Amino acid sequence: MYGLRDFPIFNVLVDGVYFTKLLNAADLSAQKLDYLLLSRIQRRISNDRFSIQLALDYIQEVKTKSIEPLADFDKEAALVYSRLDQPEKAKDSYMKYRESLLKLKSEGKHVDP
Numbered sequence: 001m002y003g004l005r006d007f008p009i010f011n012v013l014v015d016g017v018y019f020t021k022l023l024n025a026a027d028l029s030a031q032k033l034d035y036l037l038l039s040r041i042q043r044r045i046s047n048d049r050f051s052i053q054l055a056l057d058y059i060q061e062v063k064t065k066s067i068e069p070l071a072d073f074d075k076e077a078a079l080v081y082s083r084l085d086q087p088e089k090a091k092d093s094y095m096k097y098r099e100s101l102l103k104l105k106s107e108g109k110h111v112d113p
Contacts, residue, residue, distance in 0.1 A: 035062040056080045071100035
């Protein structure tokens with residue numbers, strides 16, 4: 001049996017109301033785009049260090065679970081690193097984002113700028 005301390009807790013702001021979502025590592029309801037959305041929401045809610053670090057934690061969670069490279073997550077990571085005053089990591093993430101877009105474009109897929 002799991003206790004609450006065994007689950008990561010995600011607070012999501014929807015229409016000004018916080019909802020708490022409990023997930024564990026085996027829960028498939030938290031897809032990659034959920035983490036991207038959580039990161040974007042967290043980054044836009046507040047510009048304090050805790051919120052920005054939480055946004056980065058969501059991105060890193062996906063990167064550890066994902067097999068293929070994810071262009072949107074590299075872009076989000078670059079924005080978060082910029083806010084954390086880590087320009088080298090931001091630059092690296094932007095370059096990974098650019099490379100991912102070029103790869104997708106070379107494969108004939110539509111790429112939004």
